Every structure is written in C-alpha cells, then in structure tokens.
Amino acid sequence: ILNVEQSPQSLHVQEGDSTNFTCSFPSSNFYALHWYRWETAKSPEALFVMTLNGDEKKKGRISATLNTKEGYSYLYIKGSQPEDSATYLCASYTGNQFYFGTGTSLTVIP
C-alpha cells in the first residue's frame, strides 16, 4: 500500500482569497500524479494529470505543480469562489495501481 498524504485535511477561506494544498507521495515507483475535484453528492472529476518533474498545469484559476524528486505536488486556487467548494483529491499512479489521498475539503465563504 502506498502512503499518499494530503494537507490540510480541511480549509475554510473567504471569497477572493487564494489558497493552496499539498499532496505528498513516495517518489519511488512513481508514474503519474492526478488531481481530482469532488463535489458533494457527485463523482470525482479529473483536474490534472502530471508525469514529469517540474510539470505545471493550469485550468482557469486552478493550477498545479509537481516535484517527483522530493515527492510532492501543490494545487493552487487563485481568487477562490464559492463554487470552488469541494474536496480535492490527489492520486499517485505507479504503473498498475492508483493510490488516493484522503483529500482536502475546501469551503469558500461568501
């Protein structure tokens, strides 16, 4: 079992604040790192897939970076909006299995 850790566990921010979360994973057996957005009562939706050290991905106000040598990824949200409220999951893919973290629950207060 691979230990993928996410921090913080939960986060409350004011509308307009920028925020970031961390995903830590073992750097050995690394193939790809996935980020998902999971809204209550829905299914997780893929945000980013990153494979190379130094990768940066961006989708609107959300961006992510990857450091495979030290085994971490950051997810950034710029100017948080209430509709960004969700749980953000990361998953490390080893080439045959995916290992998920327990997620960061973000609440954006209007």
Next chain:
Amino acid sequence: EAQVTQNPRYLITVTGKKLTVTCSQNMNHEYMSWYRQDPGLGLRQIYYSMNVEVTDKGDVPEGYKVSRKEKRNFPLILESPSPNQTSLYFCASSDRVSYGYTFGSGTRLTVV
C-alpha cells in the same frame, strides 16, 4: 457522451444475499477499477483490471469478486455481503495515464 454507467445508485440488502453492481464504460478504456469510500479513509481500491480477462486485487479485495469478460463491462460481485461492506462504491475507467479516471455516479450500498 463519454461515460461510466454504474447501477444501481442505491441498494439495501440483507446479510448473505448475493448481489452484483454493474459497471459499463463507452470510451474503450483498457483500465477499470472498483473503489470503496468510507469516512476518514478516502478511496480504497478493491480490484482493478488492465485489460480483458486480466484482473488484480487492490488494497481491500476480501469479500468481493470481479470479472472482465468484455472490455466495456466490469461488474463487482458480493457473494455473501456483510454489514462491514456497507459503503459508497465507485467504478472508474481510464486509459491509464493521460486523462485520469472517469468515475461512475456511485452506488450507496447498505447491508443489514
């Protein structure tokens, strides 16, 4: 529309009564997987399949069976459900790396 179709959405059953949760994808994905989600534990992989007739145990396979006779279908079978299998289950498919998982809508199973 590209999707993973999972049925049923909700299921209440009694201990020991065999059940099957179906999962079908229309994206020609090779990789399919089943997860269970429990509070505080995140998504845990039950079984996965890298192609037709190829299945492997995930981290929590006890009490579950799967089969992959066709590329599009990956049913989850509980031969003798027990209350500790009460959970939220997700089926997911992927082309392995490039685009991430597409998840089904989830099955909330209660075993009494």
